[in-house]
Amino acid sequence: xxxxxxxxxxxxxxxxxxxxxxxxxxxxxxxxxxxxxxxxxxxxxxxxxxxxxxxxxxxxxxxxxxxxxxxxxxxxxxxxxxxxxxxxxxxxxxxxxx
Numbered sequence: 001x002x003x004x005x006x007x008x009x010x011x012x013x014x015x016x017x018x019x020x021x022x023x024x025x026x027x028x029x030x031x032x033x034x035x036x037x038x039x040x041x042x043x044x045x046x047x048x049x050x051x052x053x054x055x056x057x058x059x060x061x062x063x064x065x066x067x068x069x070x071x072x073x074x075x076x077x078x079x080x081x082x083x084x085x086x087x088x089x090x091x092x093x094x095x096x097x098x
Contacts, residue, residue: 005032005077029060051081058088
């Protein structure tokens with residue numbers, strides 16, 4: 001159950017670590033857009049369990065979730081569906097502007 005996210009507003013992890021305070025107890029979740037999804041995962045019996053996410057969904061996830069990759073010069077995150085905290089109706093930045 002793998003999803004691929006793009007998130008232009010998220011700083012790289014090294015930038016985030018350098019700018020974060022060690023006394024910060026809670027960190028706000030990051031948001032991104034689903035750019036690709038896999039077919040799903042398999043249960044113990046081998047039955048395919050489809051992913052509930054689709055391309056174009058705007059989602060929230062923990063700042064440290066997933067694995068950063070760079071594909072054709074574009075920075076992306078690969079993560080499991082279980083690392084997604086929630087799906088937004090629309091990105092937060094657009095909601096504030098509306």
